[in-house]
Amino acid sequence: MDTTNLTAFLAIVDTGSFSEAGEKLFLTQPAVSKRIAALEEQLGTPVFDRIGRQVTLNEAGKALLPRARKMLELVHDTKLEIINLSGEVKGPLSIATSHHIGLRRLPDILKTFTRLFPDVKLDIRFVDSEASYEMLSRGEIELGIITLSPDSHPTIYSEKLWHDPLGFMAAKDHPLTRLKTVSTEQLSEYQAVLPGRNTFTYQVVQNLFDQEGLKLQTAMSTNYLETLRMLAAIGLAWCILPLTMQDDDLRVLNVELKGVKSPPSRELGYILHPKRTLSNAARAFIELLKQHKDNS
Known part of the structure; x- marks a missing residue:
């Protein structure tokens, strides 16, 4: 056939x-x-x-x-096994990643990889982290470098690379920044700009509000964290973002979370399908990722 x-x-x-x-x-x-x-x-x-x-x-x-x-x-894995026998790092490598990770975590890694392995043809697809799991299951990509799902996937292998603490943030002149401490109830009184409902980050926030029976007011949503950052920085609403995105135009709110032992965070890492043959290019990329992982 x-x-x-x-x-x-x-x-x-x-x-x-x-x-x-x-x-x-x-x-x-x-x-x-x-x-x-x-x-x-x-x-x-x-x-x-x-x-x-x-x-x-x-x-x-x-x-x-x-x-x-x-x-x-089967055809794909057979080709890879034969190519891998040569030990050469070449050929196509399909990767899915989020815009945030692509902008903030991968530039130096990609620069080093392309210098070391110029015969690899990179196919980088910028998608939501949640979509990467489906793409991997369908065999459309070899690797995903994404926000890892808080729920385990029995058919997909994942490995943490970076701990990504999150912070509630607002513009310097937002009413919430005048408060020494902010309760979840006080957050609920103001509009938020957040990623889409299907994202892991949104689910983190929604779960916090659900625990206290509070309504989450969402002014608008987008999965582009840089856009969320801009909307919060101009005073439109509060947001939750990786602490690495905080700058002079945003203040981190001291939010008291009931029944929560640690501040909200995400785990960033890579996913692969354990039953599929990895190309030499994918193996080399994973080794480079591990060299840049958190020490903790």
Whole structure:
């Protein structure tokens, strides 16, 4: 079975359309359609139901889906094992990371890596940390350098690299900065700007408010922490950010949290799929990451 046809099939499943699958694979829509037609001819049955612009898997497509992923994973792992035998560090390396980590943690690491291994073709995808787990499960990336989930994932290996303390912050002229200590109840009286509800950071804040039965007022949300920082710095609302982002235009609030032994924080690190073969490039990147991890 032609792997290029299976790749097109999975791209349509993951994106939900022929045109977006084409963009993902750098192909025209007719080229994607041609590959699916060849796949369906080989199988002797359609794999999609096409109703208007909507594309959904039919029963044959649903049966093919897990097998297609396994076949492509086997081909990928076989190629990697053969390439790895040479000991050379080269070829593609697909990585997912968040904008914050990409801006604040990875520049020096990426600079060193590209200098040491110029034959590696890096494919860096800036996505929400939560999405990285799905991408890794689907085999779209080899590594994720992200905010680690507080919940364990039995099929994904994770390793902490950096402890990332968080702080409640507000502009210097915000009413909350006049208080020596701030309670969660006082925070609830003012609007906040926070990452989206599906993010680990938002869940940290929401859990604190839920414990006291308080309502969290959210003025707006975005997963770009630099944007949240700007919105808080101009006095629009309070926010919670990594302490490394605090500067003269933001004050860290002394928030008293009931029943909480330590201030809120995140753990940053990398994730990989333990059942998939890692390329030499991925192994080299992990070694470089470990050289830059926290000493604590």
